[in-house]
Structures are given as structure tokens and as C-alpha cells.
Amino acid sequence: MFRCVRLWTGSNHQSCFEEGWIDLPKGERHDLLSDVIETTSISFRETSEGGSFSWHDAPNRQFVLTLSGTLTFETRTGDSFTLYPGDILLAEDTTGGGHRWHLIDNQPWRRVYAIVPQDIDLPFISASSKC
Template identity: 30%
Template sequence: MVQIVTVYPGSNGESLLFDVSTDQFAEIIKHIGDGPTRLNQNHSPSVDDYHNASRIQYVVHLEGTSEIEVADGTIKRLNPGDILIAQDITGHGHITRGIGQGIRVSMNVPLEEGPWLPKG
């Protein structure tokens, strides 16, 4: 089963993680934003310490496994087919870890900001 999660800045500036339903995601992807769709390749193992999303986007994990962690200790493991909606362009940010060995591949698609984006 595909896992869809979002990371977004909470009212205290700390990023939060929670699950998104497929129905919610179907509404979200109607709002593709300006900018290029990117294919990214990264090596695992790796750690990208606290950072913000570069833009509001959804990230489809195509190959490899990664973990997203926020300050409250919540961790989500993302496998091929899983989707992350990255909204935390401000605040403390999140940690990304590449798990295992080899290449991780993802596709990043920009989203418009708006009320259709889930916020806890």
C-alpha cells in the first residue's frame, strides 16, 4: 500500500509529520505549481541534517529508502511508491536520511500554495 505523508511547519515553527489520504492527495495534485519537475539521484547511506523544503512540492520515491524525521522524534520511512508532500519551507525543518546502500531516486513536482494543502 502506498504511504502518503506531509511535513509542514507547525504554529511553533517546528515541522510536523502526518499521514494524508489518497482522496486528499487526489485534490492536492490538481494544483501543480510553477517550476520544473525534477528527477533526483542521491547515494545512501546519507544524512541531510535539519533543512527546509526548497519549495512546496510532492516527492515520489522511485528507488531506495529514506527516512524523514522532525524535532518531536516522529520518523516516517518512505519506500518506492511512497509520496512526501513537503511544505516546511519555513521553520526548523526536518532531517532526511538515506537508508541502506545504493542509489535513491525521486521525482519532485512543484505545488501551488493554498487551502487544499493538508495541515494536521
């Protein structure tokens, strides 16, 4: 199971988040497998250790797959969560107050961005919400 945290803009125009996972309903050879997800682009990025990014919205609806680095995200309401290597962020807070993040370990944040269309359903399953 892949841990996934979803960020979105709530009715108060501030970023909210919920923790959950990516649905893996299929399988073969004892593997679990999601449905195919349409993407419009994929890119790779690395931020040096100690990096941070102040308040911003997600530029697109996107999955952000963390390969290395541990970082804390914060919303303007003061709520926060931590991402670890192997976690997935589903960033959908493209408007509103936004979020910020900073690295909390001595590793660079290596990540993959996969931009997804607005009109498709994604295999995110919510476990808990903070809004």
C-alpha cells in the same frame, strides 16, 4: 492507493507530519484517478546509497515521489517516519526548524520533485498526525 506523508510547520515553528494517502475519487477501466494537479515545475534527483541531509526546510511546497531507496525522516521534536519506494512526501514545511533524512538501505534515493503552487488544494487525505 498511494501512501503520502505530509510535512508542515506547526504552531511551535517545528516540522510536524501526518500520514495519509492521495485521494483517487474517479476511475475508468477499473483504474482509480486523482484530479489534475497544477505544477510549476518537475525535476529528478538521485542521492547515492548512504546519503543524508542535515536540518533543512523544504525549499518549496512540493510533492516528492520516491522511485527507489528507503529513508528515515526526523523532525526536531524527535518524531520520525520512513519512506519506501512508491511513497509520496508532501513537503510544506518551508519555514521553522525543518527536518532531516538519511538513507537506511543499500539503494540510491531516486526521486521526482513536483513543485505545486501555494494557493491550490491538494488531494491529500490524513489518516494520523504527529505534531
